[in-house]
Amino acid sequence: MTSRLRSFISTMFASHRLQNIKRWLHEMKRRVSGRSHQVVYFHQIDDPYSHLLVQALARVQSSYDIDLELRIVPAPADDAAPERAALEDYSRRDAAAVAPFYDLQFDDPGSQPTAEICQLAERALVAIGNKVTTAVEIGAALWAGDSQTLSKMPLVSDTLAAEQRETGRREREALGHYLGGTLYYAGEWYWGIDRLPYLEERLIQIGLQRIGHRQVVHFQTRPPFMSKPAQRRLTLEFFPSIRSPYSYISMPETLDLPRHYPVDIVVRPVLPMVMRDLPVPAVKGRYIMRDTKREADRIGVPFGHIFDPVGDPVRRCYSLFAMADEAGKGGDLLLAFCKMAWSEGIDVGSDQGIRMVVGRAGLDWAAASEVIDNTDWEGSIEENRLQMMASGLWGVPSYRLLDDKGREVFSCWGRDRIWLLAHEIQKALA
16 A cells, blocks of 8 residues: 555544544434444453443443443454553553542552453353443452452353353454453444543533533543752653654653653654554554544644655654754654644655755754665664563553653653653652
């Protein structure tokens, strides 16, 4: 597939017009059929994010005039979770860190539940009709390793539980997703506790909120810096990929953090997954584009007129990074590149395009033309990836917070965790 065709398809998936047409069609179909407003929740029994979300859904169910149905599903396929062990370890750590901010419960036991206790939990959940409220109780026993409690519950056979899990997988796949801890409503997907506010806002807009009830979950925001004048500064390592739309929409806020907190940013770009021979399934790519668009709109970052910069455009930009970083403009270079690629649809790999990137970053083209297309950057970019992996991270954007002696005090993955990072900065300086 050519870059231009790939870019056209990506732009189409991020289109508001397409979204509005799909919403209208789904609503017309619902009215004609006489169906209620059905929200389908896909629950992965050994997924920490599923356990957080199902706790919130017990409240959502009573707050909105919807039919909430639960399906059990298996973990994502290998091509959608290429670093499975890292994903599992990080998910537990992350869920435990964010749970208190949502008034939810999750304690990291330090390892994944055994296959045997997961089987018990699924058999119990199917036996009680896949009810959300009971899923909370079952999840608590599962993560506590309490097989005795689970074994006393009504249980279906392993065969029936496996059939239900496979049915859930097929439905999730047919509707267009690959993860557990996801909600589907009328053509759109919402992953985890972080995206639940989008679903709630949509339900409120169409008048489904019950009288006397409030929105259950709100988007988290950064706290203001509350410490006394800082006696020391921290270092924040930022690991983006310029082919990652999530990395792009995280850049403005990330690069602005030193204006709000006593941190120095060190930008450490990494090579995109597909350029490291790691697969990105089409269903994952489509979800990422749509999800990035709504996040970008919410936080005010322009996004949607896309020229996919995979391949040579990435290499050309990275060949200029050392020069830009030495001039104190490494972040500016990457942001200029991403803004042009992800919001202006400019071919940033062409001679004209990369020259425009250099100019917008405030760099001198004559100097840049002397070093562009070198391969010296490859070693340092790989070192960045290895450091990211050593901190238990594998995706982008990722963050690593270091104290004034260079010791890691916190690390996290995703634009969704900038607010948590700010809390950790406060804690480290307390």
